[in-house]
Amino acid sequence: MASKVGSKLIVELLVIAFMGLIAYAAHLSGMAVVLFPELAAVSHDVLLRPQGEWARQPIQLVLAPTLTAAFGLFCTRHLHYSVWGILLIVVVSLVVIKLLRCSISPAISAAVLPFVLSERGWLYPLAIFFDLSLLVLILMLRKREHFCTCTHSSTKTVRAQGFPEVLDALEAAPGNRSWVIALLGFVLVVGSAAQFTGLRLILFPPLIVMGYELLGHPEVPGWMRRPVLLPFVCMLTAGAGLLAQHMLHPASVAVMIAVLCSVGILRFFDLHMPPALAIGVLPFVIHSPDYRYVLSVFLGTVALTLSHMGYKRLLFS
Numbered sequence: 001m002a003s004k005v006g007s008k009l010i011v012e013l014l015v016i017a018f019m020g021l022i023a024y025a026a027h028l029s030g031m032a033v034v035l036f037p038e039l040a041a042v043s044h045d046v047l048l049r050p051q052g053e054w055a056r057q058p059i060q061l062v063l064a065p066t067l068t069a070a071f072g073l074f075c076t077r078h079l080h081y082s083v084w085g086i087l088l089i090v091v092v093s094l095v096v097i098k099l100l101r102c103s104i105s106p107a108i109s110a111a112v113l114p115f116v117l118s119e120r121g122w123l124y125p126l127a128i129f130f131d132l133s134l135l136v137l138i139l140m141l142r143k144r145e146h147f148c149t150c151t152h153s154s155t156k157t158v159r160a161q162g163f164p165e166v167l168d169a170l171e172a173a174p175g176n177r178s179w180v181i182a183l184l185g186f187v188l189v190v191g192s193a194a195q196f197t198g199l200r201l202i203l204f205p206p207l208i209v210m211g212y213e214l215l216g217h218p219e220v221p222g223w224m225r226r227p228v229l230l231p232f233v234c235m236l237t238a239g240a241g242l243l244a245q246h247m248l249h250p251a252s253v254a255v256m257i258a259v260l261c262s263v264g265i266l267r268f269f270d271l272h273m274p275p276a277l278a279i280g281v282l283p284f285v286i287h288s289p290d291y292r293y294v295l296s297v298f299l300g301t302v303a304l305t306l307s308h309m310g311y312k313r314l315l316f317s
Contacts (some may be wrong), residue, residue, distance in 0.1 A: 008048065011142075012263055015044045016256045018138065022131055023255035023284065033119050034127040037281040038065075038106040038206060040259050041274035043135050045167065050143045053103060053171035058139060060102035062132040065110035068093045069125040072111035077120050081200070083191035089115055090187055090208060094180070103173045105212045109205035109278065116200050117285065166220055166272050174216030176315065182215045183208075186307045190300060201286070201296035202303075206278040211304055213275070218312040224271045227308070231301040233269045234279050237262040238297040241280035242289055255284055 019040055026034035046055040054061060072089050079085045093108040110128055113119065174180075187208060194202040224230060240261035248254035262280035266273070279297055283289040 011048050012044070014138075015040070015047055016259050016263075018043050018047075018135070019259045019281070020252040020256040024250075024252040026284075027251050029123075029127075031121060031123055031127065032285045033113065033117070033121075033124050034131070035255065035281065035284055036065075036110065036128050036131055037113070037278040037285060038109040038209065038275065039131055039135070040262070040277040040281045041206070041209075042106050042132070043138075044263065044277055045171075045274040046135065046139050047142050049167065050139060053168045055139060055143070057102045057104060058136045060100045060104050062129060062136055064097055064100050064102055064104040064107035065132060066125050066129040067096050068107040068111035069114070069128045071096075073114045073119065073122065073124050076114045076118060079115075081115065081118070081195070083188060083195050085115060086112060086191045086203065087184060087187055090184065103171055105171070105209045106275065106278075108212060109209050109275070112203075112205040112208060113285075116203070116205060117287070167274070169220045170213045170217050170272070172217070174212075176216070176218070178315070179216040179218075182307070182311050183211050186211050186215065186304065190303050193299075193303075194296075199292060199296045199299075201282075201293055202300045204279070204282060204297060204300055206275040206282070207297075207300045207304060209275040209278075210273060210301075211307070213273070214304065214308045215311055218308065218315055224269070224273070227305060229269060230271070230273075230305050231298050233265060233271055234276055234301045235294055235298040236265050237276060237280040238283070238294045240265065241283045242291075242293055244280075245283040245289060251284060255281060258284070 019035075022039060023035050026032055042054065042061070045052060046061070049055060068089075071092050075085055075089055089111045090108060093111045097104060097107055114124055187203065190203045190207075194200050241258040244254040244258040244261070245251075248257055258280040259277065262277050266276060283293060286293060
């Protein structure tokens with residue numbers, strides 16, 4: 001058991017170092033969005049669970065976010081910011097995920113991010129392609145190491161020692177028929193609030209990914225001990241990322257500290273929601289982030305929590 005805990009710690013340190021490397025590449029390129037925030041969630045999930053849902057789709061893991069990022073960038077260059085633009089991007093992202101027969105929900109975040117942040121550089125989808133290709137290369141090496149380890153232990157033992165099945169369930173393709181309406185309705189309402197208040201990040205990109213997972217899988221139990229705490233947990237990770245962005249230098253070190261704090265916070269609250277890790281990284285790609293970011297995260301996750309609870313009650317009543 002001790003060796004398993006040690007192995008998990010090593011992998012999490014690898015994730016933190018990987019995010020630091022990407023942050024350094026973003027600094028050298030002068031393009032902040034090279035540091036794709038959702039990369040923190042994806043790398044943590046696939047490297048920690050090399051047999052997990054996302055890790056079993058390495059080609060789609062690269063293709064889906066790259067394609068949706070290109071479409072999101074196209075919309076940014078040709079459309080003004082509005083909730084209808086966000087809805088269009090989300091719908092097309094869902095179509096891409098469906099056509100690729102995958103469940104890579106971070107592709108939605110990759111598409112919405114440039115629209116929310118007004119990113120217009122065509123290097124953005126290329127950067128995502130590079131980031132995820134490098135991650136897949138590391139994943140292949142990790143799979144070899146994991147396979148060698150598993151030959152000395154049973155599958156039952158591995159599952160019992162920290163690979164929660166709830167994550168596979170949340171990351172699988174949604175099974176109910178009404179989830180699309182629920183998700184688009186959520187985006188419409190929260191996106192409208194973001195547009196009319198001027199707080200665009202009320203509908204921050206990872207929130208839509210979290211909505212995809214929760215509204216698409218309302219039957220999945222155990223993703224958090226007390227779901228009502230989700231807004232406070234996400235507010236803490238947002239605050240940790242904001243403080244690291246303002247107080248620590250260089251940026252690569254600040255990103256690593258932000259990811260470390262976010263991992264610790266999610267583990268402390270026993271939250272099984274990898275996209276929440278992206279919240280701690282998002283301040284590093286926002287222009288002049290301040291307290292409004294933390295407030296926006298809190299308001300957005302409150303809306304998602306209420307939507308999830310209401311949808312679940314309506315579906316199972």
